[in-house]
Structure formats: structure tokens, C-alpha cells
Amino acid sequence: MSWKLKEKARALLAQEQGTIVKPSGGKLSLALVFPNYYHVGMANLGFQSVYRIINELPQAVCERAFLPERADILEFQRSATPFFSLETQKSLQDFDLIAFSLSFENDYPHVLTILDLARLPLRASQRKEGYPMVCAGGVAAFLNPEPLAEFMDFFALGEAEELLPETLSLIFKLKSKGVLRRDLLTRLTAVGGIYVPRFYSVTYQENGQIAEVLPRKGIPPIVKRRWVKNVDDYPTQSVIHAPGIEFGGMFLVEIGRGCSFGCRFCAAGWVYRPVRMRSLGAIEKSIQSALRGEKKIGLISAAIGDHPQLKDICYHLRAAGGKLSVSSLRANVITRDILQALKESGHQSITMAPETGSERLRRLIKKNITDEEIFEAVEMVVASGIPNLRLYFLVGLPSEAMEDIEQIVSLTKQIKHVIIKSIKKKNLPGTINLSLSPFVPKPFTPFQWVPFEDLKLLQHKIKHIQNGLKNERQVTITHDLPKWSYIQALLSRGDRRVSKILFQVHKDNGDWNKALQETDVNPDFYVYRFRELTEILPWDFIDQGIKKETLISEYHRALTHG
CATH class of the missing domain: 3.40.50.2300 (Response regulator)
Structure with a gap:
């Protein structure tokens, strides 16, 4: 002991x-x-x-x-x-x-x-x-x-x-x-x-x-799958507060569950259907509960901007003496009122997720945001006085070409130009941070059948973005390691035979390379293979309330009209 x-x-x-x-x-x-x-x-x-x-x-x-x-x-x-x-x-x-x-x-x-x-x-x-x-x-x-x-x-x-x-x-x-x-x-x-x-x-x-x-x-x-009909019945909010953890000085309050946009790559937008929003009254009660302890309140939802009374929530929170925090905002739902509330709350950074630099790919994944809407959102952020911008991008999306990768570089440079033009100065007030993540296909999405991008090609694409922006001052890049995204792709769409790999990884003290060589299960079968639309998938026995025909239809629409 x-x-x-x-x-x-x-x-x-x-x-x-x-x-x-x-x-x-x-x-x-x-x-x-x-x-x-x-x-x-x-x-x-x-x-x-x-x-x-x-x-x-x-x-x-x-x-x-x-x-x-x-x-x-x-x-x-x-x-x-x-x-x-x-x-x-x-x-x-x-x-x-x-x-x-x-x-x-x-x-x-x-x-x-x-x-x-x-x-x-x-x-x-x-x-x-x-x-x-x-x-x-x-x-x-x-x-x-x-x-x-x-x-x-x-x-x-x-x-x-x-x-x-x-x-x-x-x-x-x-x-x-x-x-x-x-x-x-x-x-x-x-x-x-x-x-x-x-x-x-x-x-x-x-x-x-x-x-x-x-x-x-x-x-x-x-x-x-079981789901809650009325989220007002369950005030989902922080229970325990502890210093030293992420969001440690913040009280988290869920304001809604699910997302109405239906992006084709995003599992949360599909398996948390139907979209359910907590009422303003229920959220106000949570805020009052929060303000007895913490002053900073983080609003949690798959899509914060989905809430029809977001402006009222922000007003009530600020009027009650609270400080507002959100994880990210969709470019075409950002408003000056929300940005003002965030600025007054001490926010130093705004996060947006264009997902890709290419409007073609954004249409394909159903992230229906134009470059112009992104630029308008950036102008509002600059006008609000919030100095830093964080941008999330996916790499390795279906049908992605090097031209699409180059457009991530181009879009970032254009965003920097918009900021400099808005402030009429040579240098940015803060930084632009790009966060790059390899795309991992997920069950119960229209892309559940597509393969994961080749590891070497992913590394090449990430390097291309880094090289394209290396001379841009105040632009930084972070990225997930493709090898861990490969593992995620294996575990996301594996069947129960993958348990052999997990067991071997445990025996080998977390050494994935060694474990993959020692088992008779081929990980590439799950990671790189294009699934047939008619084959039985490991998760087909789960009823998520989503018809497979709907996913197939969205898949075809993506590849033909994207």
C-alpha cells in the first residue's frame, strides 16, 4: 500500500x-x-x-x-x-x-x-x-x-x-x-x-x-440510442470546481445540445439530433447559480450561434456581473453584440473554424460559409478590440487536392491583410494561430465510408502550409500528429477484431508500432479502405434515429454537387 x-x-x-x-x-x-x-x-x-x-x-x-x-x-x-x-x-x-x-x-x-x-x-x-x-x-x-x-x-x-x-x-x-x-x-x-x-x-x-x-x-x-426530450429538465452545468485544470476558473453551462447545420464530417451534428435548446429562463437560473461562486461563465453547445436568444443570454450574464466565454463562433453568426460582451469579459482571442481554405471544399462538407463572410467576421473582431485570432482547419478531406491546401495559405494571408487594412498599421495587434487537424471519418456521418488520407500525403500537406506561411510574421501553426489521427481512424471505425490490437498495445506498454507488427489484424483494412455503401458496418446495429439512406444521399450530394 x-x-x-x-x-x-x-x-x-x-x-x-x-x-x-x-x-x-x-x-x-x-x-x-x-x-x-x-x-x-x-x-x-x-x-x-x-x-x-x-x-x-x-x-x-x-x-x-x-x-x-x-x-x-x-x-x-x-x-x-x-x-x-x-x-x-x-x-x-x-x-x-x-x-x-x-x-x-x-x-x-x-x-x-x-x-x-x-x-x-x-x-x-x-x-x-x-x-x-x-x-x-x-x-x-x-x-x-x-x-x-x-x-x-x-x-x-x-x-x-x-x-x-x-x-x-x-x-x-x-x-x-x-x-x-x-x-x-x-x-x-x-x-x-x-x-x-x-x-x-x-x-x-x-x-x-x-x-x-x-x-x-x-x-x-x-x-x-436514448436521448433527452427536454433539456430544461436537466441543468447541465459545472459540479466541481478545482484550480489548475482547464476551465478551472470558469463555470460551464450547457445552453443547447446538437447542431442544426449538419456538416458532413461532424459526428456531433448527426448523433445529437434533434437539436434541443435550453430556454432562456433555465439558462438564467444556471447563470445565477454560477455567480455565487465563479464570475467567468463558459457557454457550451455544439453550435453556440444556434441559440435563438444568444444575445439575451449574453446581456443577462453581463448585467448580472458575469464574464462570458465561448469556445468558438461560426463566422456567419458572429455579431458585434456578442463580440462586445466577450471583449468586456476580458477575451483576448476569438476562435473560428473555416475548416478549409477552399469554398469548393466547404460546400462539399456542407460548411456553407463564404470567404467574404469570414472576412466580414474578422473585421468585426478587429473592431471589437480583441487582438488574437485562432483558425481551425482540416487536412485530408475527401477529394482534397494540393490546390485546396494552397488556398489555406492564401486565405490566411488574406485574413492578415484584412486585419492590417482595418487597423491601418503594418503589424497585427496580436497573432493568427492556425490549428491543423487531419480529417478522421466518423460513424453515422455521410463520410463514414471514405478512407483516411495517406500518412505521407498528410505530412506533405501540413509541411506545405508551414512553408507557405513561414515568412508571415505573427502567424503561428500548430497541428495534430498524423500518426495519432491514424490510430483514431482505426479505433473510430474498427470492429471487435481491433480488440486484439488494443490488447497487444497494452502488453507492449503503449508501443503501437511494435503491437501492430505483432498482431494478425491489418489496421490499414480499417483506415485506408473505401467502404462499400452496401456492406454491413460494425455500428449498424445501433439506431441513432438517422436513416442510412439519408447518409448515403448526403454522401452522393457531397461528391456530385460539392
Whole structure:
């Protein structure tokens, strides 16, 4: 037992405000695990919301756990200390249920690291009676759970507010009656949104494509994603405040869920349908709650500008003495009123996402914004006195040519010219920062069938942008590493055979190159292959409320009219 690790956990708790302390006797005990570091997980509003939802249930108690820092992993191993929760430093082995909150596919290897540190068998088939059940939820899970299917007892597919109370109440009831694990899991399949992988067998064709997915007798062949009808019923806002984390001095408030624009590359715009906006009254209540603690309030939504009363929200927040923050703004919904509120709140940077420098490609991905609208938005930003601009671009989009890449360089130079012309000075008031991300095709989007861009070509395109802007003063470029985007592409659209790769990566201590050489699963089959529109996809058993015909139609429209 390492007292050093326990003291570190207690030190984290000591700096928190809002930690939920609840007696555990006679309740269903649940360890909610974010498979990344504490400062990453605590900045995730969904993770905090699930923590609150579970602890509001009278029959359940929830504690948190996070991926330890590298030095702490070594200390767990050196001291033979079983991995424990944050709140009470209770071994994960002693919980009834371990639930992983999955937001990012590249965190999947961390799931195995945590199970191993907790001294639990990695594969669900090896965890017998007496072990905690292990499940997962979150947006990555309900896009495509299959790469983790071998390791999970079940998945919760959908929005937690709608799904968790019913699921956990049933588990509590069945466990209280002494129902065994397999029978309990069978009963859980009657709950909409619960997927139990062991009850589905998958067969494959000689070419590697899925031949058939067969549910066990009595098990539903389709699992329907659950979603909240009225988001006003669930005030999604910060629960715990802690210094030293991203957004640590900010109170986060969700103002809407979903996005009306339907960009063809964006999973959030498709799987969070229908678009649901919180009412002005509900948001004002959250703001009042926030202002009892923090002054700075971050508004959260897939598309902030979608909210029809955004101007009123900003006015109320500022009138109440709060400071406003937003993650990004769509160029054609930026207004002077919003910029003024951001400037008065101390904002030093505005983020926009043109996605590409080419109007042709913007039409193809359904990001219907013109260059002129971008320039007009930049002029408003300059006039507001906010000095810095951050621009998000995707590299490797379908049908992208080097001409399109060159237009990212050209658009950036034109934006710089617009700023200099507006301020009538030679130098920018701040910086223009480009953030480049390789495009990763996602399930349940019109681009779910297209291949990921070749790694060498991605590197060439990024280098071309860097070279094209290297002499532009006050223009900086950051980019995601293409190799990690390749891994994300593998895990985003893999089937359950990919679990072999994840298992090997864990055995090889995170060495992906070594693991990929040691398994008989070809990652390029999932990453670089153009899917046939008629083939069975690993995630086809999930009903997201989106007709496949709609995605196919959007796919054809993109390639013919884009």
C-alpha cells in the first residue's frame, strides 16, 4: 500500500469545491472512470454531469477515478497498490460497477491500463461472479463500441440523463435479489440503449467484411440510442470546481445540445439530433447559480450561434456581473453584440473554424460559409478590440487536392491583410494561430465510408502550409500528429477484431508500432479502405434515429454537387 498515492489523492480533494460526499451503506457503488488525466477529465462537462446524475439517485453512490500520471502508474506497480477511487481511496475491485466515460477514441488503451492496475481481468469473459461489472458510455461509445466489445460487460448507448436512472435502478434491484451476472445482463438488454456484446456473434466474409451479426435468442437485434426530450429538465452545468485544470476558473453551462447545420464530417451534428435548446429562463437560473461562486461563465453547445436568444443570454450574464466565454463562433453568426460582451469579459482571442481554405471544399462538407463572410467576421473582431485570432482547419478531406491546401495559405494571408487594412498599421495587434487537424471519418456521418488520407500525403500537406506561411510574421501553426489521427481512424471505425490490437498495445506498454507488427489484424483494412455503401458496418446495429439512406444521399450530394 502506497501512502504517497493516497496523500496525493487527498491533496486533490482538498482543493476541490463541490465534491459530493454520500454514505455508501446499502447502495449500489459505482466508480466513474475518465481514462485520461485528472485535469482533462475534470474539464469535461459530460463527465461531471454523469457524476451528479448518479449521486442524485437514492440507491446509488458514485466516486471518481482517473488515469494516473506516468510516475504514479509506476508507483502503483512498485508498491503493489490496487488502483483506487479519488473520494475514499477505495479499491476499484470493491465497487459493484465500474463505468468508463469515453469521449476520445485514443483513450481506449488507457481503459486496459486502468483495469490492469485495478487487478481485474481485462476481458469480460474472464470476469466471473465476485468481480465488479465493467461498462462504458459517452459519445465515443455510442458512435462505435465494437473495438472495446471484448472488454466490456455492457455499453450504455445514449444520453446519460435519460438512460442511467432506469439502468442503475434495475441493477440495484437485481443485485439486491442476488441475481447472477449473466442473468442480470440478460435482463439489462430489455432496457432501451443497453448493449451487451457477449450476446451478439459476428461472422466475417473471406474479404474481411462483416457477413452477419446474430443476436442470441430473445436479444434485440437493434439497440436504440436514448436521448433527452427536454433539456430544461436537466441543468447541465459545472459540479466541481478545482484550480489548475482547464476551465478551472470558469463555470460551464450547457445552453443547447446538437447542431442544426449538419456538416458532413461532424459526428456531433448527426448523433445529437434533434437539436434541443435550453430556454432562456433555465439558462438564467444556471447563470445565477454560477455567480455565487465563479464570475467567468463558459457557454457550451455544439453550435453556440444556434441559440435563438444568444444575445439575451449574453446581456443577462453581463448585467448580472458575469464574464462570458465561448469556445468558438461560426463566422456567419458572429455579431458585434456578442463580440462586445466577450471583449468586456476580458477575451483576448476569438476562435473560428473555416475548416478549409477552399469554398469548393466547404460546400462539399456542407460548411456553407463564404470567404467574404469570414472576412466580414474578422473585421468585426478587429473592431471589437480583441487582438488574437485562432483558425481551425482540416487536412485530408475527401477529394482534397494540393490546390485546396494552397488556398489555406492564401486565405490566411488574406485574413492578415484584412486585419492590417482595418487597423491601418503594418503589424497585427496580436497573432493568427492556425490549428491543423487531419480529417478522421466518423460513424453515422455521410463520410463514414471514405478512407483516411495517406500518412505521407498528410505530412506533405501540413509541411506545405508551414512553408507557405513561414515568412508571415505573427502567424503561428500548430497541428495534430498524423500518426495519432491514424490510430483514431482505426479505433473510430474498427470492429471487435481491433480488440486484439488494443490488447497487444497494452502488453507492449503503449508501443503501437511494435503491437501492430505483432498482431494478425491489418489496421490499414480499417483506415485506408473505401467502404462499400452496401456492406454491413460494425455500428449498424445501433439506431441513432438517422436513416442510412439519408447518409448515403448526403454522401452522393457531397461528391456530385460539392
